[in-house]
Amino acid sequence: MALAGVGFQVSEGLIYAVIGPNGAGKTTLFNNLCGFYRPSAGSIRFDGHELCGLPTHRIAALGIARTFQNLQLFFNMTVIENVMVGCHLRAKTGLLTAALRLPGVRREERRLREWASEALELCDLTDRAGQPVGSLPYGLMKRVEIARALAARPRLLLLDEPAAGLNDTETGALRELIARIRATGVTILLVEHHMPLVMSVSDRLLVLDYGSVLAEGTPAEIQADPRVVAAYLGGAVQYAV
Ligand SMILES: Nc1ncnc2c1ncn2[C@@H]1O[C@H](COP(=O)(O)OP(=O)(O)OP(=O)(O)O)[C@@H](O)[C@H]1O
Ligand SMILES: [Mg+2]
Structure with missing residues (x-):
């Protein structure tokens, strides 16, 4: 067992x-x-x-949010995009609204970016926001996972x-x-x-x-x-x- x-x-x-x-x-x-x-x-x-x-x-x-023993990141997405994934629970816009590009989507996207930025700041990753995760040293990748978990508040x-x-x-x-x-x-x-x-x-x-x-x-x-x-x-x- x-x-x-x-x-x-x-x-x-x-x-x-x-x-x-x-x-x-x-x-x-x-x-x-x-x-x-x-x-x-x-x-x-x-x-x-x-x-x-x-x-x-x-x-x-x-x-409740977690990080993983083996990194679970989207390596070809940027740091902030990875962290924005962690915000989706707090977001109001559903997938359909987003896919149809209905009004409010862009405002919502801005809000997700703000939330993700706060998490990046707490993790000292602000200056890495636009870089692809795959280009970071391992230690910083692990920090991105923590930032993504924190983005869910x-x-x-x-x-x-x-x-x-x-x-x-x-x-x-x-x-x-x-x-x-x-x-x-x-x-x-x-x-x-x-x-x-x-x-x-x-x-x-x-x-x-x-x-x-x-x-x-x-x-x-x-x-x-x-x-x-x-x-x-x-x-x-x-x-x-
Ligand atoms: N999905 C699974 N199916 C069957 N056995 C599993 C499964 N997941 C883990 N185990 C087994 O359960 C035991 C506990 O594994 P677990 O991964 O929780 O250990 P751990 O304490 O995290 O170890 P480590 O310090 O190496 O990460 C191990 O014997 C493992 O092989
Ligand atoms: Mg383990």
Whole structure:
């Protein structure tokens, strides 16, 4: 079983990390939260709404957005066009109205551009807006994914390994960005293997192993837990919290 008997609760406004070895079930957990997978049993609640059984777009409309472990971008579209895709939930114009070029479409397009620009600014991508995503270095592509998720104005943001493939400078900038996003009032669920980042940025952590909860607690508690050290962290290293 990919996940079994996993239970946890995230308070609004927290940065909550989910860690654990490869194959522990972290991405599967995200896929269940977003409605990509439907759990065979159990319940996932967000702000009083039951999410199990809802289609992905309904879950997104409740205020949950995500990034992907493997980049899911339109590489031949520009940065801002990719981010505008993230705004469509907030847009009023349907596909038909847009296809028929009915009045209001251009106004709506301007609004989408404004929303996307705000997300780009928060992610320090303003000067890249017009470039094709495929021409960016990898670290910036990962930022475009975050900007696209933010363009939907989520209340809960799921980040799946945002630091994977980043160098030290980019990881430091990511840490700063995650803190900045939280400061705007967004709750963050963070899946990440980069322990210095996780331990310094998170309020609490959930440790998964073989699809089950191994531990839950603050960064200091998790680092002192012998089961977590044995299953995942290894000995000897202490991360700043
Ligand atoms: N659609 C699927 N069908 C069958 N098995 C799956 C599916 N998706 C994931 N799994 C399996 O479920 C387990 C958990 O996978 P998952 O991708 O959630 O791990 P993870 O914790 O995100 O690992 P990583 O750190 O490597 O990203 C793995 O054994 C994986 O092979
Ligand atoms: Mg994963």
